[in-house]
Structure formats: C-alpha cells, structure tokens
Amino acid sequence: MVVCPKCKSEIDVEEEELEEGELLSCVECDSDFEVAGVEPLRLSKVSDEEEADEDDE
Ligand SMILES: [Zn+2]
DSSP: OEEOTTTOOEESSOGGGOOTTOEEEOTTTOOEEEEEETTTTEEEEOOSSTTOOSOOO
C-alpha cells in the first residue's frame, strides 16, 4: 500500500505495479503525485500550475 506524502492516507494502489512517471491521486486531500522513482518509491507533488515560480511580484 502506498501512503500519501501529504496527508498520510493510504492510496489504493499496489506499489509493485507502479512505474516511474505514473500519476497518482489521493482521494483524501485531492492532491496529485507523480512517481518520481521506484525502489525505493518516491512521489513528487504535481502542481496545478505550469511554470509555478515562487516569484510573487
Ligand atoms: Zn493525501
């Protein structure tokens, strides 16, 4: 079972079946994650915005 990095809820997917680049959605916190790597499994948050710079000018 995969655990959401954000809210720690379990995401209903089989870890063994994940591939790099695959997208996951957490139904609890409504976040999307991309599989950044397997063995060990790594999830990276997918931003809704393109080119989301932290630059708020
Ligand atoms: Zn979550």
